[in-house]
Amino acid sequence: MLCLKNTISSFQHPNIKWNVPKSGYFSCIYVDGNLQYDKVISSLQNDxxxxxxxxxxxLKEYKNDHxxxxxxxxVNENKIKRGIPVVLSTIKKNMKL
Structure with a gap:
């Protein structure tokens, strides 16, 4: 998680918030604004x-695409360092401002 925290610290965006715990395997990205969610997922899968x-x-009635x-x-640290900029770039490209 430390590598992830260090990597995202240099890629800040006012509409993208991170929740990275001190330990564990999962972190969360929150995008404040309209987003083409499915397009982000499919584009990243292509990469x-x-x-x-x-x-x-x-719950279905509270579905949230943010x-x-x-x-x-x-993944290892090298994949984190290479992948996070791609993730953020893809999210930015698919934000509807």
Missing amino acids: SIELLNTNTCF YFRISISK
């Missing part, structure tokens, strides 16, 4: 980056 779909975390879950359990 071999898989974010966990958070739609299963909400959250992404990141798991670092299957």
Whole structure:
């Protein structure tokens, strides 16, 4: 998680908030604004980056397309350092401002 925290610290955006715990495997990205959620997920999958779909975390009537879950359990530090800029760039491209 320390590598993830250090990597995201240099990629700040006013509409993108992070929740990175001190330990564990999961962190969360919150996007404040309109977003093409499905397009972000599919675009990242094309780049071999898989974010966990958070739609299963909400009741159907409270569906929320502003959250992404990141798991670092299957990646090393180099993949985190290379992947996070791609994730943030893809999110920024698909924000409807």
